Amino acid sequence: MLRFILRRLLQMVLAFFGTTLIVYALMFAGQGDPIQALAGERPVTAAQRAYLTEKYHLDATGVGGFFYRYLDYLGGLVQGDLGESLTGRQISDILAAAWPVTVKLAVIAMAVTVIFGVTAGVIAAIRRSGVFDHATLVLTLLVLGIPTIVLAPLAQYFLGVRWPVFPPTAGAQPSFYALLLPGIVLGSLSLATALRLTRTSVTENLRADYVRTARSKGLRRRRIVGVHVLRNSLIPVVTFLGVELGNLMGGAIITEGVFNVPGVGFNLFRGIRTEDGPLVVGIVSVLVVVYLLSNLVVDVLYAVLDPRIRYE
């Protein structure tokens, strides 16, 4: 087990360098004139040009220049210095302020997914082909078919503006209540997938030999489903939820934008829109780590769920 984790950690280091290199290259290498891109549509004075050239090491050009800048950036990164955004703020400060909000939102979304998705999935599997099963099938199809970019403004309009049940936007230092609606919108997408995964998996396991054995032993049905079947059925669901958790931690660009939640996705979106290369690369580098870690946690969880899975 320990060896497995160690090996995975080593792989993570490789993956980390690979991804940051790609992101860095995409963000900075594709620009015709990086200085003009920094300044937008305004003309750049010679003085500003000199200032920006020095600040961002743009004097070295070509492939050599690119690696020079990348290594410079990486050097800072390894020492925990994420660098400065183009507006001169420390990216670590930006993330420190944004992360708690995103984590809150992710927890709400995750809770919605697990509570409603897994539960409804189990019920749908037990009462297969019943009214509940069919109703959830139609509902999940509907939710899966509507992209967030439509769902979020609709929810905001109907539940925030038209019938003001929730505040329409979260804003600064949002309360739990203000985050509830964006959390539900965010969770509803993975909810649909989690529900269907659970349903399929539980259905399959209900027909398994060990269930028949348990039943013939006279175990109560609730115990069979709640302990034996559920535990065996959770493996695909946990895989999915693990990936989803990584997604949620990365912040939801659309949802955070629509509900004005100042989280990670909100900042990432601003970075992309204002072509703030350092900010985008900084956030993405941290996100890479989050993804890798959440995947590792999922892999370790497999063994907990199913002792037959062994790590070499």
Place this chain on the structure above:
Amino acid sequence: MRVRRLAAWAALPLAVTLGLTACGSGGGGGGADDSDAAVRIEIAEPQHLVPTNTNETSGSQVLSALFSPLVDYDEANKPHEVAADSVTTSDNKVWTIKLKPGYTFHNGEKVTADNYIDAWNYGAYAPNGQNSSYFFEKVAGYDDLQGENPKATTLSGLKKVDDLTFTVTLSEPYVDFKSMLGYTAFYPLPEAAFSAPGVLAESYEQAPIGQGPFKMKGSWQHDAKVEVERYDAFPGQQPKVGGVEFRIYQQPTAAYADVLSDNLDVIKTIPTENLSTAATDLGDRFQQSPASSLQVLAFPTFQEEFSKPEVRKAISMAIDRDEITKSIFKDSQQPARSFVSPVVAGYRENTIGTAGAFDPVKAKAEYEAAGGPKKIELSYNGDGGHKDWIDATCNQLKANLGVECVGTAEPKFADLLTKLKQKQSVGLFRMGWVMDYPSMENYLGPLYSTTGSSNYYGYSNPEFDKLLAEGARATTEDEAVKKYQAAEDLLAQDLPVIPLRYGQNNFGHSTKVKNVHVDLFDRVDLLKIERA
């Protein structure tokens, strides 16, 4: 043991679900109303909050609360003194600025001439990398502050006379210098802003100290809000609200939803997707006012096929401006037929004359007579939402001139500029202009003079350059305007660009405020706004 716990965790959701469905949702929280309470205005995250480094609207909106400008603009967009007692000159070259006594910074410091001189020197000094440093380029000695190792640290053109008086010597006479002084870059900085002479304290930007009607309440909460409250010792006109909360939004649609539900008081730019319903959603709380922006289609006049003014005129006549502003922009912009915006003194309607009148038949005849190219390309930057109107324009050119027309998107405007600088063929290209200060010169000089900083079309007309220079040297503003108008008439004959649309501020407010005005710089007038 572990197994059991896991099973329990899995069973928990069931129980919680039942519990949750039993709970209804509570009502929204309502706040107490106070006539002196802060009004809430939407902004985006400012890039900077240092006067000489702020050149976008969100930052300058916040600074307009914290600072009082030397001059402001009246209904006719002419400058009048505010923090300045007088701005005088005899030759348009040496300007004497007298300050009104009684102004203090929010930390108690008296405002003196030194505060202006120090702030402007800081802004102009190249190694400080200030975004608005080019505003000082007309001041004598600016060139000595440029480059990596400048020769000087202070502008030789700034001289202190006494505590409340200083003179500004320009390198060339410039009649509109007084108009320039209303811009954000010309605010003063208190001594407390500097940690050493010429070095801005790093913390200053987080809670800027100004001499304006409002002072900071706490510090800048990044991505969240900036709060200001009334500064009672302000000697000028006092605002009618107790404070302002500038709320930071990433997307204007979120701000719009908040205005609809009275969670936010003012949205300065209603998003395009909501424009069609804004009039019904907000009623008379949806308002429009002229803005300074001008959208044009520019010709690479250095290219053979567009070198003839007749060709350019025919293309202009083949475009139905009214139709495009109406159907594509839902009247959020106005059709333009002049080279300067209606927000500046000296503007005249329809200076391009017949070239601005939609006449497909005449356009086609003249286009063919002048031998215009059979294929036209319209280049634009793909990140700015220009595709719709470019395509519509292309369709009009196809139908009315019988030519082939394609819209070509460049990823960014910078890419387009790079191609133009290398004189690559891009066909016609879009350009936008937002003024820095209300003066005709600002719409003409940088864009069309031979050495203009944004003259990307290779347009050069010695007569035009001469008229502009004469305008800048003119003794009175009226005389200058006459020269500029003559220069504009030359443009109308040559048509290096075809004016298409003027921008408009499309703003809305909640039921809790009234008297909302948005000025030429896209800022809410904080002295006029009131609680309803």
